Amino acid sequence: MLPTHVTLVDVGPRDGLQNEAAPVSAVTKTELVHRLQAAGLRQIEATSFVSPKWVPQMADATEVMAGIQRQPGVRYSVLTPNMKGFEGALAAGADEVVVFAAASEAFSQRNINCSITESIARFQPVVAAAHAHGMRVRAAVSCALGCPYQGEVPVDDVDDVVDRLLGIGCDHIGIADTIGVGTAGQVQRVMERALQRVPVAELSGHFHDTYGQALTNIHACLQLGVHTFDTSVAGLGGCPYAKGATGNVATEDVVYLLHGLGIATGIDLDALVDTADFISRALDRKPVSRVANALLATRPPAG
């Protein structure tokens, strides 16, 4: 039995835009969030409070958060890798903070310059502080389906990181295929193991479309009852570990699949495609979404 309702977390404003080389204004980012919530998204990863030295595109996190006209019922989350980031998130009034630990030691060392153990130790005070302030903590396990440096990642290693993230009190676990290499059977094996540890309502999948597998992987997760997924409007987000490849699965493509399966999302696909068109024009390119491009091609030309 497939779920009757699926929650999509649009990570476009954060995970999507963070790797953009050209600056995107805080006004555009705020407008993107407004359009996403108007289209029916109820969870939006709005920005990240990280060092502008590492992620210059997110240097305006405070400004973006201040510019958002909050809509009741929408959860705004922000990435916070450490206590400094958490202080910014707290001041900005985020509902939820997001932390990332890798399932691959090689990736952890090369991506965030510390071991998996060190990264989780760094998150521990963040989780405690978030809970003390009534904020939720969403933890993601990156490279859960493969690593650009070590290749295969044993399921046991994913389980171990999940256990440790739950151990420090994280409320939600996301299984992330950071480089988009996973296929449906492998995804089901990892998710089945995670479901032995995490209630289905607090487990999500995060898939990249680098090898075109993201929708199929989501469908494979739905067959296990998993009903929360990260997606990115217009397919925003590159994949820095696979040059020239596409990034996050496009929210539009997932909504099309879900609605076709008779699964409710609360999202208006037309309004979402408008949003994809808006941000893609701002970035001077076409959406990386088959659904957005197919539907936009049927519209009369502007002007």
Next chain:
Amino acid sequence: MLPTHVTLVDVGPRDGLQNEAAPVSAVTKTELVHRLQAAGLRQIEATSFVSPKWVPQMADATEVMAGIQRQPGVRYSVLTPNMKGFEGALAAGADEVVVFAAASEAFSQRNINCSITESIARFQPVVAAAHAHGMRVRAAVSCALGCPYQGEVPVDDVDDVVDRLLGIGCDHIGIADTIGVGTAGQVQRVMERALQRVPVAELSGHFHDTYGQALTNIHACLQLGVHTFDTSVAGLGGCPYAKGATGNVATEDVVYLLHGLGIATGIDLDALVDTADFISRALDRKPVSRVANALLATRPPAG
């Protein structure tokens, strides 16, 4: 249980190239077939014997077929809409002929200027002649998941066309989502009904990636035991009914999925990606395949 082996029919040389506006030389087409068979494809839709008035790109069908150095074990099929086409296919030594009937009356009228009944009547002598010469007949039901003119297509209408194609003696039935609008649940409903009529070994799926659903639809078919699919190297093939949209599902993307699921195809993915690169360069564009682009991006630049 998923199948242990899947057969892919590469339709790139025919369905893929037929809508190309710029001429593609017979030498390039022949070389494409050679590379596909070298990569492990065992069924190739090589060309079509149709009026050059309607499909100028296929005017060199005889030349292409004559240029192919046949490889034992490879089945070469050609599209033949009528007896005139069949005569060409026979003279060229095709192993199999392909006919198409629509499940949508509106599409049949607008695409081939006759009713479904008339089109099937036209195929009847083709089937008889093919069998008299020991050739197989593969029949495809187009618009089985939706029609650009009438919208939804009832499953009963698909069943009816399948029954009529079987009735005139067609050996194989392909269920084609010509405009790529179908999603996994709908595909399974149509395929389950077809499986009541057609042995699984003689049933195939033909999916377009216009809305990004093709791989998920193939995975949904695999779950029913269906183990033959049409695919197109480099994702060759536009979708003339959805401007700006992508066409046939790319063979590379399907092979990546299948191998990831532990399903044998007999195809060498690297050689296939080389083939995608070859034909895409000949057409002066990038492959419409996420796998090809991801893998090509990891290679050192040429020259």
